[in-house]
Amino acid sequence: MENIGDETVAHTLLRRASSSSFKQQPPAPEPIEESPKLRSWFNWDVETSEWDILILSTCLKLLLYPSYRSTDFEVHRNWLAITYTLPISKWYYDTTSEWTLDYPPFFAYFEKLLSIPAALIDPKIVDLTNLKYDGWSVVAYQRTTVILTELVLGAAVLRFIRGSADPSTQRIISASLFLHPGFLIVDHIHFQYNGFMFGILLWSILMARNGNKLASGILFAVLLNFKHIYMYLAPAYFIYLLRSFCISPSGQVEIKNFLSLANAVIAVFVVSLGPFLLMGQIPQLLSRLFPFTRGLNHAYWAPNAWALVTAIDRVLLRYAKRTGADLPINPSGVASTSRGLVGDTVFAVLPNIKPIHTFIITIVFQSIWLIKLWRTPTYKSFLTALTLCGYTSFLFGWHVHEKAVLLVLVPLSLLAAERQAYFRTFILASIAGVFSLFPLLFTPAESVVKVLYSALWILFVYVPLSRRVYEFPKSLPYVILDGLEKIYLAGFPFLLAFISIFPAIVERQRVGQASICPPSLEFSCAEPNNTLPAEGSRLAMLEFLPLMLTSVYCAVGLVWGFLRLMFIYLHEETTYQGQLSSLG
């Protein structure tokens, strides 16, 4: 019943906004169409401290201009060139570069928009044949676009502060999102546009909080057409909007709401896919968006459940080899282990995982949250279910990329200050998640930056928030869990030390060309029969070891965080209503 009260508060508070959007059918699907929003968009009530954060972060990001760039940088440059030089009909067919366009059409339009000033600044940027161009102009330009488009995120988190139940705490959370090390690592060093797209996601969540569910749905549809990875979150959106927007609390279908939402979402998709539909390119487009030819694990295992399963498989294989235990061993799996990080994963001992398995597990878990969400369609419940949907997909999805952990961390951050249980989950998942992003940057100079920055971020987020939500452990099991979690977190510095020092040691040994097998490497020395490949596999194994350890260690934390959040959502949610449930 509190949920209903919550909804009414939301509606009364924002009657103007919601009623206007209920009535009018938006002519175009663009999110910023509602007039009240528009006004608040231009009325920047940014406080001095918020300017401080913006300036500080911008300065830091400016300093990161010359830092390491992954191939994603060239990918995006190539897309600028494709969208600028080619007609729209050839966008999804071009194969000049190996980095073909594989994002949905809105992102292609977005690149087209960016390519126009780029051509004015330096025509070489948009030259399709000028592959791997890395002049100062293109670096500065692309990096600048990331910083500028990230302002969408900044604006969204700002709006979260306004009208929050506890603005001072929300400000910390908002700042933590805007300054998230994930964005710094993935966007400003590695190079992507996640800040921009998570900005749209947060705008959409904000609209849900403010009771403007139509806008929320439209924004999410827009987001889906920017990057389809957000489909992971779609079930929660679908159920939430259906239950709370299209069906009244008493169970009647609000046909008007339903139609407006459906039409708006369809309109968004028409704007996005329409041109390609007309050209009959939808199959080609889909084949680019969903390449089902990859393996279970990405090159570097994302820290999810499959990383743990793979690691168990590897351990079992060793065990079987050393003790001669009677285990059915798949020979291609053995080859897969020796290859280390390359290619798809084939298990040697455990039964192999097929895409359909991952799909079923994901669906089963998600349906649990969705049933719960259907019963309690409050904002907070929605937020938790959204996080859990992203979490499930990350943990059990097929060929998940480590960057997808942001799908978990960003919505989870919004729950961080709810109370101790959420906060602990947030800290565990954030530390493990951010740490799991570290291997993206392997150059030593950037490594210093990423570690220092993440440590500072944790410090400035952890201490104030933990003071805010601290609860005394209720009983002995809680104390024990608390201790175990602390031990787990304390392991990260050691892990960091190990993965920084270990490659140097390996390097020294390789240089020294030690013929005798060092005792620490007995794992690989157990197979002396094939000398040359064993040497190669040993080195690959050694190079892969730090990555594997990182992945497994982070996976433990993330899986545990998942269990925590699941427990909280299913058991404690009904008995406890925190800050977010009371609006205003």
Place this chain on the structure above:
Amino acid sequence: MDDELSALPPDTELRKFTSRIRTTSLGVHVRQAYHSPASPQSSTTGRRGESPLRRLSSPSPIPHHLTHEIHAPTPQRHLLESNASQHWLRTPPHSPTSSRAASPVSAIHTHRLIRHMSFSSLHEETRPRPRVHDKEKEKEREREGETMGRRWIRWMNRRGLKRWVVPGAILTSTLVKACISLGSYSGKGTPPMFGDYEAQRHWMELTVHLPLRQWYTYDLEYWGLDYPPLTAYISWICGKIGSWIDPAWFALDTSRGIETEGSKVFMRTTVVVCDALVYVPALLMFARTWQGTRSKRTQSLVLLTLLFQPALLLVDFGHFQYNSVMLGLTLLALNFFATGHDLVGAACFVLSLGFKQMSLYYAPAIGSYLLAKCIYLGPSQGGILFLRLALVTLTTLLLLFLPFLPPFAPLPAILDPISRIFPFARGLFEDKVANFWCASNVIVKWKNWASHGVLIKLSAGLTALGFLPSVGGMLHAGYKLRLPEKLEKPEKSDVVGGPAHTHTPFLPLLPYALLSSSMAFFLFSFQVHEKTILLPLLPITLLLSGANVDSSVYKWGVLVNNTAVFSMWPLLKRDGLGVQYIATLLLWNRLIGYNPFRLPNKSFIQLLSTAVYTAALSLHVLEFIFAPPSRYPDIYPVLNVLISTPVFVLTWLWSIKCGIEVGGGLGSGGGVAGERRPPSVSEHSVTADGAATGSFRQMGGRAVSLGVAQSYKRRATFGGSSRASSVVGAGDAE
């Protein structure tokens, strides 16, 4: 973050309430309304000894109803603050201090204010005060809180991160340094000679592989070692460590121009580590000693201001040099002078000289300070100090050069380093430097006008003239304030302490003397590099770090800092550090709460700043849009020099002026200073007086911290603006 209070529990509501009392307690209205006969002495004890609220809660001599006077609409208060619970409110709060800006006085507090004011000094009461409107006051308070650094420190304090302020500041600055290090450096990818980075790396290679005798003689054409031995020793240590990690980085001759990822990271790391080992501790010590009695928050702010000084960040971590080691050693010397450990200080300064001969620019100031101290102590004690200083200085110097001296090397060997360190054979100036010679060269072609020898003599003469005023002022102050013989004797009998072991009253002159002597060197001596501006920047940044946002020290300091970075623009541009140039400048100015585009008021420094910023900005815009005309390829650097040099010359003159004023104030006691200081920070003659205020506040601060009570100091401190006193009060409560 100011609206956070609304969300905090009632306890903080109370804090807000009390802080309002505090910050407005020295308000103008009240001061005019009520004259207290209390003596200055009682004022100080009262203000520092007691918590303000307890004092306020003691019965007021004036009845409630008489003093109620509404200045502003009464703000809506918490339930607990209603009249019914007034008694509850009078309990002492957990923390009576807060640097938060307060809203205008509301009726309910007025009677307490008067009670509070009765502790005020007569001195302050009788002084005529200009009427400041509430609105202006509000603005002023706003400006006070306008520093990003202060806001950050306040947030940290409020959020339970108090003990993380200093580590957090240092870590953040390290992060910024690491980020700058990602960028380009001097001479990157420009064979065959490369740049300063290669020079430093080459010295590591050199010292690791060659016997000591050859350090100063090996292949001088290719970046021969031309820094004093301490640089060579540190290079040797770095080279040893680097060679242990990867011998290829420092292989003799073959590693020239090496630019592998690993070697670059190693080189960058050595700078960050050296900085963290020498400069950062020196800054910490500076905040603790020179700003000893300021509140912890102000000390942190001082640290922040100094840590993020853009010029040093850009040169050391961008361009690539080890200036922070030299500056850090000099700063350590200053700190030891402030704590009275003159001998350690002298040794530190010699080490600084032994690291980079450039710190000779400071030598006149430091030498004259130590000499003045000898004079100040009188013939017998001063004589002893002089002898000790001479002994320590010479010993340190000998130790530094020991490997090049007779028992270890033949006598002529010492000539190798000496001739390398002082290259008289080079020209008057290189490149385009914003000093007197280069700027005037536009009109007078010095090289055609006089021979090399004449020019060197001329520049030496001008430099000497440049630093003489400060040296003279220092010695004069030492002589004027010399201890009477009587006082000298009993003090001597003390086991610990005694005047020889504390700092001198003319210590506040030292930063100004350092500034004018190093600036004189920068402007007039020969063979100056644009990076050398870092030397004058150190003392003026030290001065500005503790200064008030409204003081003229602050304005001069920021102007000089920004101009210095601007004057290095051609160098930074060549190094490919354009983005870093923008980012560090923006960050630092925001951090210290400086807005260069604020509308100028009538003060000279404001007008000058506006003019300089406008010129600099237009030059940047011009340079960005138009390529230089082929007839004048150097037009932009020359214009840069022409914009920067006047600022440096004016700063030099200003430092002399401040030195004279501070010296004069010292001589005639506190009365002069008190009279001369403007009642509040007003516009007229802000240049002179603000400077005096800043220095006196520092001095007063130290006086309290070091337990030296001298009347003029105290008066200077507590006669300061209300803000200053509240800061001191806050410090005590903390």
